[in-house]
Amino acid sequence: MVANEKHGNYPFQSWGIAGRDDAEFTLTLGHPVQIDELVIVLRADYPHDSHWTSITVTFSDGSDAVLHLQKTADPQHFAIAPRTITGLKLTHLVKDKDASTFPALTELQIFGQAE
Template identity: 45%
Template sequence: MNTIKLAVCRQDGQMLAEGCGHLVYPAAYCPGDRIILTVPQPGYYVIMLDDAMGEELVYLKETSFTLEIPFAEAHVSYSPRAFAGEQHCLSARPAQDCEITAPRNLARNKYDCHGNTACYPHAWANVETRGEAVFAARNAIDGILCPESHGEYPYQSWGINRDPNACWTLEFGRPIKAETLVLTTRADFPHDAWWESARLTLSNGETILLPLEKAADGHGQRFDLHGAEITSLMLDDLKKADDPSPFPALTQVEVWGVNV
């Protein structure tokens, strides 16, 4: 197979629609429906699995990626326009060399999801507050920067369920050269607390203590990674400030750099 295929299927595998390179699906999604993207080989692709969410440059480590359409509670961390209505436009294409080599935020993947082992970057954590979608690990790489509140879109974040052993991991799926890390902590004060420090562990074995501050205006805090060549990073040892609130949280992680 030398073509890129997009398909919409029922939970039982029934094929509803299929296209090469792009797909228009003229019907409302139902619970259990899923989008299946199949590519001829692993590599960099520009995908649009929902026209309300737009394109994303991703690295496909496997030749097939499945995204289950989010419904009900799972949908509240997405735009109300995403996956809605009775007309859906999907597309996928190989990324151009200039797109692959350009400096950019290599952490962002709005199409990341639980259990994803194919479409990178991918974020996961050892704890997510009450297992709710609005506090899932993926929220910290969806590109939405609204730290002034918490809850449903656009205020989703990674919540740690008050767990002092909380750990958040970001996998790139391939080597990258990381220049700058930007952390945007949630700033819904006085509901929120904040972290005074965090430990950053890079896949090359380097460990960095990150001093953090109360970012009242929700601005991102920047750290120089000096072009480290890595395939993943981890944030843990999150030290909560002495504040009455028990709710520190992470709105967004950006890793600016280039692909190796």
């Protein structure tokens, strides 16, 4: 279940940055996984929320990818070159220049297969 059209109590769960320019999100997978797609679902309680225009994903193998995001409630799919990782970090979260100060992540999906 993905509920991203509002914010607050269940089922509207999200991760926000509390206005921090240096915010990072780290995910440890626990074992090697070969991945080839990421899906980002932003919290979309517009106009209360803002959105990130880009996010840098740094993978545990040392590679990275810059994802360019849209202001939408829909899942945003990103095909990436296949790589084997044990985790990733979302960094350089660039907020849109709109008036809201509240960009937030509702869901991060990683697609691939276990090694």
